[in-house]
Amino acid sequence: MRLRLALLLALALAGGAVAADRVSPASPKLPASLSAAPAAGILSCPYLTDPRATSYIELANIGTSPAEARVGISAQKGSALTIPVVIPAGGTSGVRVPGTASDHSSAVIEYSGGPVVASHILFVPQATIPAPRPAGAAAASCGRAGGSDVAVTGATTFGSDANLALFNPGSADADVTVTLIADGRIIQPLRLAQRIVPAHTRRDFRLGDFAFNVRALTAVVHANVGRVGAEILQRSGKGVELLAGQAPSTQAVAISGQSGDGATVGLAVTGSDDAGVDASLISGDQQTSVAGIPPDLPPASSRVLQIPARAGGAPAAYMFEVTVGSPVVASTTWTSASGGSQDTASLPAATPASKWGAVVAAFDPGASTRAVIVNPEGSATHVHVTTIGPKGLVVQDLTLPAGRLTDIVVGRGPGTFAVLVDADGPVVLALRSVAFARGRSPESFAVVGEPFTPPTPEAVLIDPRAGVPAVVQPS
Numbered sequence: 001m002r003l004r005l006a007l008l009l010a011l012a013l014a015g016g017a018v019a020a021d022r023v024s025p026a027s028p029k030l031p032a033s034l035s036a037a038p039a040a041g042i043l044s045c046p047y048l049t050d051p052r053a054t055s056y057i058e059l060a061n062i063g064t065s066p067a068e069a070r071v072g073i074s075a076q077k078g079s080a081l082t083i084p085v086v087i088p089a090g091g092t093s094g095v096r097v098p099g100t101a102s103d104h105s106s107a108v109i110e111y112s113g114g115p116v117v118a119s120h121i122l123f124v125p126q127a128t129i130p131a132p133r134p135a136g137a138a139a140a141s142c143g144r145a146g147g148s149d150v151a152v153t154g155a156t157t158f159g160s161d162a163n164l165a166l167f168n169p170g171s172a173d174a175d176v177t178v179t180l181i182a183d184g185r186i187i188q189p190l191r192l193a194q195r196i197v198p199a200h201t202r203r204d205f206r207l208g209d210f211a212f213n214v215r216a217l218t219a220v221v222h223a224n225v226g227r228v229g230a231e232i233l234q235r236s237g238k239g240v241e242l243l244a245g246q247a248p249s250t251q252a253v254a255i256s257g258q259s260g261d262g263a264t265v266g267l268a269v270t271g272s273d274d275a276g277v278d279a280s281l282i283s284g285d286q287q288t289s290v291a292g293i294p295p296d297l298p299p300a301s302s303r304v305l306q307i308p309a310r311a312g313g314a315p316a317a318y319m320f321e322v323t324v325g326s327p328v329v330a331s332t333t334w335t336s337a338s339g340g341s342q343d344t345a346s347l348p349a350a351t352p353a354s355k356w357g358a359v360v361a362a363f364d365p366g367a368s369t370r371a372v373i374v375n376p377e378g379s380a381t382h383v384h385v386t387t388i389g390p391k392g393l394v395v396q397d398l399t400l401p402a403g404r405l406t407d408i409v410v411g412r413g414p415g416t417f418a419v420l421v422d423a424d425g426p427v428v429l430a431l432r433s434v435a436f437a438r439g440r441s442p443e444s445f446a447v448v449g450e451p452f453t454p455p456t457p458e459a460v461l462i463d464p465r466a467g468v469p470a471v472v473q474p475s
Contacts, residue, residue, distance in 0.1 A: 023066055039063060040112035045120040045142040046167035046202065047231040047242060048073065048097060049105040054123040055097035057107060057142070060359035060388060060418030061087035062116025062452075069093075072108040073101050074167075074200050089114060092416040094361055106167035106202040106229075109142060117357040117418065118142035119447045122233070124240045133161070136240030136343040138233065139360060139433075139445035143244070145169050145227040147225065150245040152232045153218040153302075154266050154331035154346055157208040160236035164205045164219055167229045168197040174226025181218040181268050182211040186300045197228055207232070217304045218268040218329065221245070238262075238335050239343035248327035252320045252349035254375050255332060257407075257432040257446050259283075259316040260309030262335035267293070267318075268302040275299075280403070282317040282374055283310050287403030290318065296400025299326060307332070315407050317428070319376040320349070336444045338436035343444035345432060352376055352426030353451035359418040362411065363445050364435035369410040371419045374428045375400040381425035389417035400427065421449070 007310050013123075049055050061067040066088050073081040081101060087093050090250075097105070109118050119141045127133040136423045155162040168174040178192035189210045211217055221230045230245035248270040256263050269275045275297045279290040294304055307316050320330055330349035335342055340353050352374075362369050381399045387394040389411045400406055400423075410418045410431065429449035436442050 045107040067114035069111040077394040138242040140242040140244040155217040250322035254349040258334040263307040276323040344441035356429035356449035358449035367435035386420040388418040
């Protein structure tokens with residue numbers, strides 16, 4: 001009996017404690033803070049360095065407030081290199097990769113305070129082994145690590161060296177499988193299946209070891225676990241180029257900085273189904289349908305087309321729209337020559353968007369840097385263009401007719417140049433720089449822009465009772 005009474009008394013006291021807690025006054029409120037989250041992000045440059053090459057990273061802040069960036073350069077042995085950079089609003093900054101970086105490094109760019117775009121440039125010296133190769137320059141945008149599939153297209157191992165670099169910018173290992181689409185057939189090498197790419201590490205693969213003497217080669221990188229960035233460095237008798245990775249898409253616009261002789265566009269189907277594709281050629285004065293592409297392309301098929309010459313070899317663009325079936329990837333390649341020297345440049349296709357940013361650097365006093373903006377849509381669009389260069393900001397507004405492109409001079413001579421495009425409708429942006437000077441390595445490279453959306457303002461408010469931060473959308 002006494003034990004039962006003791007248990008009842010304990011339960012009553014517990015219930016009273018619970019009741020007292022429910023009706024007691026709230027604890028004093030903790031100090032609340034409300035702050036807007038700054039623009040921030042991570043970019044990666046997979047194929048940053050190569051043996052005996054000189055490398056640069058170019059950054060531009062296309063926002064209205066100062067941005068802080070931290071450039072982390074991976075190392076095969078020892079600690080990674082870290083370079084802090086402060087970029088003023090509407091400003092640019094260039095970083096030469098130190099000679100202490102390894103021959104097979106990548107870079108991670110962490111930024112906050114304002115939207116940042118970046119690109120990386122390689123100056124590759126003349127080679128004699130394994131075959132004679134001229135010197136040249138190559139460039140590519142530093143982008144965000146891809147999703148489950150990243151494809152690099154436009155490569156060839158026919159008389160060329162093609163090296164694939166996979167970079168894992170994350171803090172956990174990635175598991176990837178690489179499939180090759182080689183002249184219309186699928187190659188699935190066992191040595192490229194379920195390869196582990198450790199965190200902050202770059203893995204290189206010589207594609208000629210798996211697909212020899214292939215004229216049209218696409219590497220599809222599937223991330224089983226994690227995410228990676230991918231680029232191919234290709235060297236041939238025509239020069240050096242960096243082929244950047246892209247996500248397969250049902251709408252792809254491939255810009256060529258030059259038309260006519262030596263300019264080609266390649267298209268590859270990456271999915272397991274047929275693809276119905278509509279193709280058109282866009283120039284500064286017209287848009288025409290394209291012959292030579294069947295209305296139905298089988299899986300893993302590819303096509304390479306010459307780009308018809310426009311007046312003076314002016315830029316041109318191809319638009320590919322998938323009406324049904326698998327997504328596609330595309331890229332352009334062209335060769336520039338002067339005074340007996342030549343070099344190639346390449347651009348991956350991109351999906352149209354209304355806001356773009358891009359940055360590139362020129363190093364030669366005779367360099368010419370230009371921007372190409374393409375409107376692939378069926379109606380005219382108003383485009384606001386801001387150019388950031390050594391002499392400051394230049395702003396211009398233009399109306400781009402439906403199915404047309406415009407070619408704008410960005411700068412002449414050396415310097416870092418960035419372009420910000422804000423359009424009413426979907427467009428695509430690319431930058432290119434060309435220079436050939438006697439006694440210097442040829443300079444011919446191009447980068448596609450990075451589409452972006454201004455960050456949605458967020459507020460962090462501390463719960464006054466629990467002290468737990470909560471993210472809320474301000475009205």
